[in-house]
Amino acid sequence: MIFGEITLGHYLALSSLLFLIGLAGVILRRSLLIIMMSLELLLNAANLALVAVGRFQGLPDPQVAVFFVITVAAAEVALGLAILVAIFRIKKTTAADQLATLRF
Amino acid sequence: MIAYLPYLILLLPLLAAVSIRVFLHPFPRISVAVSTFACLGSFVGSLGMLFSGSVSGEVVAPVLPWIEWAGFKANFGLMGDPLARGMAVLVSGVAFLVHIYSIGYLEKDPSRSRFFAELSLFLFSMLGIVLADNLVSMFIFWELVGLSSYLLIGFWVERPAAGAAANKAFLVNRVGDFGFILGILGAWALFGTVGFADLPSRVAGVAPGWAVTAVGLGLFCGCLGKSAQFPLHVWLPDSMEGPTPVSSLLHAATMVVAGVYMLIRVFPILELSQVTMTTIAWVGGVMTLLPALIACQQNDIKRILAYSTLSEIAYMVMAVGLGVTGPAMYHLVTHAFFKCLLFLAAGSVIHGCHEEQDIWKMGGLAKRMPFTAFVLLLGTIALCGIPPVSGFWSKDAIFAAMAHSPGLAAVSMAAGFFTSFFMLRMILVAFCGEPKSDAARHAHEGSFFMIAPMAVLALLSVVGGLLPVEKYLGYSHASEHASWTLWLSLVLAVAGFVPAYFFYRRATQDPLNFVVLRNKFYVDEFYQRVFVSTQDSFGRLADAFEGWVVRGFLVRGSGVMARASGQGLRLVQCGQVQVYATVFILGVLVLLGWLWKQGALR
Numbered sequence: 182m183i184f185g186e187i188t189l190g191h192y193l194a195l196s197s198l199l200f201l202i203g204l205a206g207v208i209l210r211r212s213l214l215i216i217m218m219s220l221e222l223l224l225n226a227a228n229l230a231l232v233a234v235g236r237f238q239g240l241p242d243p244q245v246a247v248f249f250v251i252t253v254a255a256a257e258v259a260l261g262l263a264i265l266v267a268i269f270r271i272k273k274t275t276a277a278d279q280l281a282t283l284r285f
Numbered sequence: 286m287i288a289y290l291p292y293l294i295l296l297l298p299l300l301a302a303v304s305i306r307v308f309l310h311p312f313p314r315i316s317v318a319v320s321t322f323a324c325l326g327s328f329v330g331s332l333g334m335l336f337s338g339s340v341s342g343e344v345v346a347p348v349l350p351w352i353e354w355a356g357f358k359a360n361f362g363l364m365g366d367p368l369a370r371g372m373a374v375l376v377s378g379v380a381f382l383v384h385i386y387s388i389g390y391l392e393k394d395p396s397r398s399r400f401f402a403e404l405s406l407f408l409f410s411m412l413g414i415v416l417a418d419n420l421v422s423m424f425i426f427w428e429l430v431g432l433s434s435y436l437l438i439g440f441w442v443e444r445p446a447a448g449a450a451a452n453k454a455f456l457v458n459r460v461g462d463f464g465f466i467l468g469i470l471g472a473w474a475l476f477g478t479v480g481f482a483d484l485p486s487r488v489a490g491v492a493p494g495w496a497v498t499a500v501g502l503g504l505f506c507g508c509l510g511k512s513a514q515f516p517l518h519v520w521l522p523d524s525m526e527g528p529t530p531v532s533s534l535l536h537a538a539t540m541v542v543a544g545v546y547m548l549i550r551v552f553p554i555l556e557l558s559q560v561t562m563t564t565i566a567w568v569g570g571v572m573t574l575l576p577a578l579i580a581c582q583q584n585d586i587k588r589i590l591a592y593s594t595l596s597e598i599a600y601m602v603m604a605v606g607l608g609v610t611g612p613a614m615y616h617l618v619t620h621a622f623f624k625c626l627l628f629l630a631a632g633s634v635i636h637g638c639h640e641e642q643d644i645w646k647m648g649g650l651a652k653r654m655p656f657t658a659f660v661l662l663l664g665t666i667a668l669c670g671i672p673p674v675s676g677f678w679s680k681d682a683i684f685a686a687m688a689h690s691p692g693l694a695a696v697s698m699a700a701g702f703f704t705s706f707f708m709l710r711m712i713l714v715a716f717c718g719e720p721k722s723d724a725a726r727h728a729h730e731g732s733f734f735m736i737a738p739m740a741v742l743a744l745l746s747v748v749g750g751l752l753p754v755e756k757y758l759g760y761s762h763a764s765e766h767a768s769w770t771l772w773l774s775l776v777l778a779v780a781g782f783v784p785a786y787f788f789y790r791r792a793t794q795d796p797l798n799f800v801v802l803r804n805k806f807y808v809d810e811f812y813q814r815v816f817v818s819t820q821d822s823f824g825r826l827a828d829a830f831e832g833w834v835v836r837g838f839l840v841r842g843s844g845v846m847a848r849a850s851g852q853g854l855r856l857v858q859c860g861q862v863q864v865y866a867t868v869f870i871l872g873v874l875v876l877l878g879w880l881w882k883q884g885a886l887r
Contacts, residue, residue, distance in 0.1 A: 208867050216863075277862050284860030 192233030199226035213268070213275040217261050224254045288347055290337070291363035294330040294373060295412050297323045302405035305398055313398045320401035321384045324408055328377040335370045352421070359479055364418035368614070372415045372546060375618055376539050379625050380408045382738035383534040386629050389734030390530055390636060400440055400528070407433035407535060414543050420469045420479040423547065427465070427511065430543060431458050434535050438527040450526040457520040461510015468503025472554060475500055481550050488553040497554070501561030504551050505568075512544025512598050515572050519809055521595060525587040529632030532587055537594045538625035542617045545601040549610045556608065566606025570693040572599030573700035575806065580707040582795070582802035585642045586631045589711050593668060594624055596700055603693060604683045612682035619675035622749045623667035626742035630661040633735055634715065637728040645794060646722040647715040653728040656736060658716045660743040665708045667746045669778045670701060677775075678750030684770040694770055698777045705781025713789040721793065 199222055206219025228247045235243030269275055301323030305316045348362035363369075384404065391397045410433055413426030431454075439451030473479050475496055476487040491497060508514065513521035524536050535541070548555065548565070555561050573596050580592035597620050604613035635642055637654055651658040667676035680701070687694040720726040730736065788796050804810070880886050 204870060208863055208870070280862070281860030284858050 189233055189237045192237075193230055196226045196230040196233065199223075199229065211276045211278055213265055213277055213280075216277060217258065217265070220261075221254060221258065224250060290330055290334050291365055291373075291416050294327045294334065294377070295363065295409065295416055297326045297330070298405040298408040298412065302402045302409060305402040305405065310398050310402075313395075316398035316401050317388055320405045321381070321388070323405055324377060324381045324384045327408065327412065328374070328381045331370070331373040331377045334365060335374050348418070356477075357473065359419055359421040361422055362418040362480075363416040364481065365416075368546075368549065369416050371614075371618070373412060375621055376411050376415055377408065379538045379621055379742075380404075380411075380534055382741055383530045383538075383625065383629070386533075386632070386735050386738040387528075387530040389732040390632055391528065392732070392734075396440075400437075403433055403436045403440065404531075404534075407437060407540070411539055411543065415546065418481055420472060420481075420551070423550070424462075424466060424469060427507070427543070427547075428462065430511070430540055431455060431462070434458075434524070434540060437531040437535060438524045440528055440531065441526075444526065447526040450520075450523040454520040454524050457517050458510040461506050461508070461517050464503045464506020465508075465510070468500050468505075468507065471496070471500035471503055472551070476554070484551070484553045488557060491557065493557050493559075498558040498560045501551075501555045501558050502564065504554065505548065505561065505565055508544030508548050508602065509568070510544070511547075512541050512602065513595055514544070514568055514599060514602055515575065516808075518572070518576070518595055519812065522588050522591045522805070525585070525591050529587065529628060529635060532591070533625050533628030533632065536591065537628050538621040541594065541598055542601065542621065545598060545605065545613060545617055548602070548605045549614060552605070552610055555605070562606050562608060564606070566603050566690070566693060569599045569601070569603030569606050570696045572596065573603065573697045574703070577700040577703035577707065579802050579805050581703055581710065582797070582799055583707075584645055584795075586634060586644050586647075586711060586715060587628070587642055589644075589707060590624070590627050590631055593627075593704060593708070596704060597624065597668070599700075600680065600683055600697065603697065604686060607683075607686045607690065607693070609683070609686040612679065612686060615682055616679035618752075619667070619679040619746070619749045622742055623664045623674075623676055623746040626660060626739060626746050627664040627668065629735070629739050629742065630657050630664060633657045633731050633739065634661075634728075636731050636735070638722075638724040639727075641722065641724045644711055644715040647720070647725045647728075648718045648722075648793075649716070649720040649725060650728055651716040653725075654730050656730055657739070658712075660739045661712065661716070663743050663746055665712060667749075669705045669708060669781070670774065671778060672775070673750070674747050675745075675749030675751075680774065681771050684774045688770055694773075698770075698774050701774055702777040702781040705778050706785045709782045709785035710789045713785065714792065718791060718793070 203219045203222035203226060206222065207216055210216055210219065228250055231243040231247050231250075235241065235247075265275060268280065272280060274280070298320075301320045305319060309316045309319060348360045351361040352359045384401070387397075387400065387404065391400055394400065407430065410426050410429035414423055414430060417423035417426055435451045435455045438454055439447050441447045469479060475491055476484065478484065478487050509517045521536060521541065525532050527536070555565065576592040576595035576599070580589045580596070583589045583592060597616070601613040601616050601620070604610070604616065634647065634650060634654065634657060637650070637657070638647060641647065663674065667674040670676045670680040672678075684694070684697075687697065720728075801807070877886070
């Protein structure tokens, strides 16, 4: 093993990396589809951190909470994709910077 | 039944006024008849009250409880003592004659329904003052009289000057009424009653002092306003903008003497303080002379008479101040006769000359209006106090009381001199010589309705002095006659005719020119400068404060603030979801950094 024993620190580092990638995706990408995928990445980064902490501390609660997060995320994706399809039908685009009608 | 007579007398004119206003307005002829007959009814009722029972006995009217609160008690009752009975006869009688005169004077006026309704309202209010048995209800009628005076002065609503004069009369009277109401409150505080019948007994137990003086002067303030005495006299000459019958009834014969009547009612209070009495006497004394001087240089026939009214009322006020209420009341009665006559005659002249009021545009009217000229001459003789007509007897009674106050005697006798002067001036200029305008050339007498009241009043002016006025008013005729004052006043009154004859016998324009007198001692200008301008400045200041600070800064300022901040903040709303997300993330970072710094995350 190059990195030796896998510790909580490794899990948290990976989680942070995933979170940052997700953030970059949300902020920088134009396509709403990619932004939603990046949002999933954010959620999963948080899930990973929760599971890791639960596992290492020997607590069941964070691991249970993750199931709820996954459920909510599934619902969110279903709803988000439906809205996305509706927007595309009306606006013929999914670029976030094109969808700027809610302004002064 | 007789007990309800005062209520009948009082309410008949009110009934007429209300029914005209509500139902009969579109029918001038019926309105005129209703108003006149209501007035006649009041007059007959007053006569009945005067002759009912013994001469000195009282007609006691039932009393309605009215205000009872925290020890304050005011009933609504009417009084039938000799003073009230005599005054009621005078007021309703003169009013009846003026009603008849007005039928002729306003025969072509389209709004005479309104005029007669207002005249009836006035009669109701005036009879209320006369019959009221306490100060509070008198004050209410007092204000009603002010209202009807306002309405009648401004009767010709299309003339701006009439509106201005009505406003002036109303506002100036407010000043006096303010003092009056303070006096009423003070009287209640000091004596525990506002009823006239209780006053003499309550007053007996109160020691003289500054409080009594203040109450007396407060009540006198009411008289200053209503009776147009200095310094509140400025409204009366202007009120001549109203129709002449109004000037005759309200502003000469009845309403303006209400102040004197009130002083006589509260005389027990006034009597307590020597300061009050002296003030009243001297205000009256000075006011006999000043208007007489002003009248010598006026050209408007009604204004000349208005100034002489001021002077004559001042005689009554002075008599009250000297402690002789009997002669004051006596002069009030005779003055009502001859001053009403003079005004009706002046109205006849104005009517005949097609609304011309300037005596220098008249002339030669004696030939064209012989009857008017004759009654005007009679009125003048009565006014100047030449025996044996009425004015002589009443003025003599007042002069007799002045035997021991030479200062007052001097000014009031000088006033008598100038009264004779300006009255003869008016007659010579308006009635003698050649006509000075077309209007005067085509002058004519009025109708029967105008002539008949003048004839009755002329008769009363001549024999009025012989009527047992004081007996009916409950005073004994105790004044000593044939004192030196009588002869001196008589000589001065006759002497006044001489220079007037000399100056104005053939004058076509005024040979005398005293600017100060022509401008009425600049009192109006003084008030304009001091009070009106000061008030205007305050008004402008308050307006500027309101405009800049309240309206500009506070109200509009807060509006502008909200708008501007909204304008600024809406720039944040760019519509780019990713920008919002970035700001959100930066915000979270800042929050985390702050928590880190606080040590909450360690």
